[in-house]
Amino acid sequence: MSALYLLVIVSICVAGAFLAAFIWCVKTNQYEDQKGSSLRMLYDDEFQREIYK
Amino acid sequence: MPAVEEDKIFIREKKNKALPLCYHCGTPCITNTITIDDNVFCCDGCLLVYEILNKNGLCDYYKLQSHPGLSQIKPVRKDKYAYLDNDEIAKQLYKFTNGDYTIITFYIPGVHCSSCMWLLEHLNKVNNGIIESRLNFTTKEITIHFSKNKISLRKITELLATIGYEPYISLDEANKKKTKNFNKSKIYKLGVAGFCFGNIMMMSFPEYLSHNSGIEQQYAHLFRYMNLALAMPVFFYSASEFFVTAWKGLLQKTLNIDAPIALAIIITFLRSIYEIAGNTGGGYLDSLCGIVFFMLVGRVVQERTYKSISFHRDYKSYFPIAVNVVTVNGIQSKRLQELKEKDIVQLHNDEIIPADAIVLKGNAFIDYSFVTGESEPVAIMQNEMVYAGGKQVGEQLTIQIIKPVAGSYLTSLWNHYAFSKDKEEKNDAGSAIHVLSRYFTWILLSLALCTAIYWSVYDPSKIIISVTAMLIVACPCALLLCVTFTNGNLLRIFSNNGLFLRDATVIEQLGKLDHIVFDKTGTITQSGNNHFICSGHQLTEEEKDLLYSVISPSKHPYSKAIAAWLGHRGASQVSAWKETPGKGLDAIINGNRILVGSGEFAGIPKDKIKEGNASVYIRINDKITSFHTSSVFRDSIPQIIPALSQQYKLSLLSGDNDRQKILLEDLFGKTSELLFEQKPIDKLHYIESLQQNNKHILMIGDGLNDAGALQQSNVGITLADDINNFTPSCDAILDAKRFAFLPSVLKLAKASRYIIGASFIVSIIYNIIGLFFAMQGILRPMVAAILMPCSTISIVIISSGVSSLVARRLHLSLKIKE
Known part of the structure; x- marks a missing residue:
């Protein structure tokens, strides 16, 4: 039964990781433009980013 | 004298579908002459865009969608964006600049499909000064990173304009950015509350399910302290906004709806700590987190905003x-x-x-x-x-300014006190929910007092238990939830039917209306779509050819309108042609004298000239023809007005003259008030005078001239042919294509009061059940944990289900129509 301690901690950590992922998504504006992202992934040629020097 | 012939009315014809469609924009091509690579174009503008894209290898644009472009018939004037060369102005628009590397964000109303997005994100192929461009499809904003030494801001803007994506640049741009990140903190709070709520729920199960035998002491400690730890962020972070608003209300000596919620949260939290620390039970932490989580969900749903629409524009953005x-x-x-x-x-x-x-x-x-x-x-x-x-x-x-911008006749309207009021705050303060919550709080507190007195007589040990349990279970969250979820669902239904509300407080106002005031030009009538009424002598085909030859060189708007009506014709040799500004045209063709212009100019006796009519008189030798335009009602008006007049009193305010009065009287009926030649300030005063008789006014208008009336009215709706275009400050924007739905939409808003009432009764029943247990001091955490989500879920189902059902019966669409 003492495995319960470990299991509870592991389950909280896993759930916590999802919470962190959610907050990161919101913070980096990934929910801002859901339609745009779904269109962008359909382009055949990769969007070429030139590195500015 | 010419023989009197009957008037003929010509309605501008719809374009023939058999014509080939422009490869760029899909407009039917009137001429077949503009072609390249076997593709037909409607105008040189569209051809130019194609050439630019073709040169830069961007023709995939046309593969993603057929006819993705916007019509280029209206060319952009050459120096339109010259002002962007002015550094002072440009600086205001930059998001970031280090002298060379610059970032700028434009709002582009024309964005509509995947091709737009593809093209706008490949701008770097057109000009190597552009380093990166990224479009936010939802907000229609493009962020461009560019090198200022290689390409100027003006060049970028002109490039966007030439390929058909003219950006909307306004002085308000700076103010717009501030409202952006506003809602994020609420989403974080919601995420944290959801996480904690789920985990606490899970860890409460062992205690609930093993109630009779009791779980082993060490595990009970583990779960209880874990729960307490998880409840901390909910109490101190997620629930903080309830405390803040409740405190603000208390400072103003009012009990707002958040006060009993804050009280319930605090008491639940303290009692749970007391039980856990004293090792007497597990507390009510799952109920606490559940309340906070569901309340936050309700608020986020209700605070839905339309990212690409602005409701707070004034003359400055025009x-x-x-x-x-x-x-x-x-x-x-x-x-x-x-x-x-x-x-x-x-x-x-x-x-x-x-x-x-x-x-x-x-x-x-x-x-x-x-x-x-x-x-x-x-x-x-x-x-x-x-x-x-x-x-x-x-x-x-060329004009000379005689008054400063802020002191002009138009802008002085914004100095009226109607514009100093915050309508959102006013709506919110008068809302039924606040009135109810006040009663609710006082009833709850007096019940708690009665219970306390009762137990102090019979069993003093139960005072604390019963009173705290009462405050925990009778939280008005169900009451608030039924309002937030009903409003959230209604906002969604409204927007699917073309009505975009500024915020949820407008719904309640929509339900209270009893008088509707219409603007005429642009609201009842459609701008840019006119009847041509041709009276007097009816022109023969040869005469039409002559007329075309005379008016085609003229740049006067009337000449252009008549030329468009005549269609493309062969021009004859004009032997004498003279244009007198403000009067008309005088020409001779093949010995025929042709005069086009005002009645006086065409030599028509004064008594024959129809006063007030915007007319053009044509005199070919001695045959006289007059043209005048008459505006056309919007298609849906003949159905809407009678439907609305059954339930509401109607008025019409027009800035125009009364030449269409008879027609409008037929439409509106005798009981409606029709006022003409109203100045913007008159419209505002008219609304004000109706409101003094305790009327709730809906104003429907479209332009700056209605801005005062829209602001003063209880609900101001702006009718817009394109919702992304300029609209004056208002409470709601209605897509003109969906005007016909207005009566149904208003009925739905009225029904919302009953829907909220019904779900309110359900929540009261739950409260009574909870109070029944709590007053006897036998409310167990598990009962609370079951009651709370049950009441929440049933209320969400009732409020959104019933409002969707009502919407369907009113034939409103529940899904977004493209």
């Missing part, structure tokens, strides 16, 4: 950022704020007069439809006044 000022050093672009009296300004076709001024040079032909509602442009002589907000139609015009 005016240009800068104007061309004639100085000793030539023409310079000057920011509007720097414009002073006596400055001489050059205006081009379609440009807006920035301040009251005097005409110095050129034929002024001013379209005041936005300011006054007058539908016909007026000709203005030299040295006469022109007013701010009017739009020059036709040739270039």
Whole structure:
């Protein structure tokens, strides 16, 4: 039964990781433009980013 | 005298579908002459875009969607964006710049499909000065990273405009950015509350399920302290906004709806700590987190915003950022704020007069439809006044400013006290929910007091248990939830039917209305779609050819309108042609004298000239024909007005003259009030006078001339042919294509009060059940944990289900129509 301690901690950590992922998504504006992202992934040629020097 | 012939009415014909469609924009092509690579184009503008894209290998644009472009028939004037060369102005628009590397964000209303997105994100292929461009499809904003030394801001703007994505640049841009990140903190709070709620729920199960035997002490400790730890972020972070608003209310000596919630949360939290620390039970932490989580969900749903629509525009966003000022050093672009009296300004076709001024040079032909509602442009002589907000139609015009921008006739409307009120706050304060919550709190507190007195007589040990349990279970969250979820669902239904509300407080106001006031020009009638009424002598085909030859060189708007009506014809040799500004055209073809112009100019006796009619008289030898235009009602008006007049009192306010009075009287019926030649301030005063008789007014308008009335009314709806275009400040924007749904939408808003009432009764029943247990001091955490989600879920189902059902019965669509 003492495995319960470990299991509870592991389950909280896993759930916590999802919470962190959610907050990161919101913070980096990934929910801002859901339609745009779904269109962008359909382009055949990769969007070429030139590195500015 | 010419024989009197019957008047003929010509309705502008819809375009023939058999014509080939423009490869770029899909408009039917009237001419087949503009072609390249076997593709037909409707105009040179579209062809130019194709050529630019073809040259840069961007023709995939046409593969993603057929006819993705926007019609380029209206070319962009060459120097339109010259003001962006002015560093002061450009600096205001930059998001970031280090002198070379610059980032700028534009709002592009024309974005509509995947091709737009593809093209706009490949701008770096067109010009290597552009490093990266990224479009936010939802907000229609493009962020461009570019090297300022390689390409100027003006060039970028002009590039966007030439390929058909003209950006919308306004002075308000700076204010817009602030509201952006507003909602994020609420989402974080929601995420944290959801996480904690789920985990606490899970860890409460062992205790609930092993109630009779009792779980082992060590595990009970583990779960209880874990729960307490998880409840901490909910109490101190997620629930903080309830405390803040409740405290603000207390400071103003009012009990708002958040006060009993904050009280319930605090008491639940303290009692749970007491139970856990004293090892007497597990507390009510799952209920606490559940309350916070569901309340936050409700608020996020209700605070849905339309990212690409702005409700708070005033005249500043209608005016240009800068104007061309004639100085000793030539023409310079000057920011509007720097414009002073006596400055001489050059205006081009379609440009807006920035301040009251005097005409110095050129034929002024001013379209005041936005300011006054007058539908016909007026000709203005030299040295006469022109007013701010009017739009020059036709040739270039030079004017001298005589009043500062803020002091003009139009802008002074915004100094009226109606604009100093915050309508959102006013709506919210008068809302039924706040009235109810006050009663709720007092009833709850007095019940708690009665219970406390009862137990102090019979069993004092139960006072604390029963009173705290009461406050925990009788939290008004169900009451609040039924409002937030009903409103959230209604906002969604409304927006699917073309009505975009500024916020949820407008719904309640929509339900209370009893009087609707319409604007005429642009609201009842459709701008840009006119009947041509041709009276007097009806032209023969040969005469039409003659007329075409005379008017086609003229740039006057009436000439252009008649030429468009005649269609493309062969031009004959004109032996004499003269245009007298403000009067008309005089020409001779094959010995036929042709006069086109005002009645006086065409030599028509004074008594024959119809007063007030914007007419053009044509005299071919001695046969007289007159043309006048008459505006056309919107298609849905004949159904809407009778439907609305059954339930509401109607009025019409028009800035125009009363030449359509008889027609409008037929439409509105005898009981409605029809007022003509109303100035913007008159409209505002009319609404005010109705409100003094305790009427709740809905104002439906479209232009700046209605801005005062829209602001003063209880609900101001702006009708817009394109919801992304300019709209004056208002409570809601209605897509003109969905005008026909207005009666149903208003019925739904009315029904929402009953829906909220019904779900309120359900929540009261739950509260009574909870209180029944709590008053006896036998409320167990598990009962609370079951009651709370049950009440929440049933209320969500009732409120959204019933509102969707009502919407369906009113034939409103529940899904987004493209």
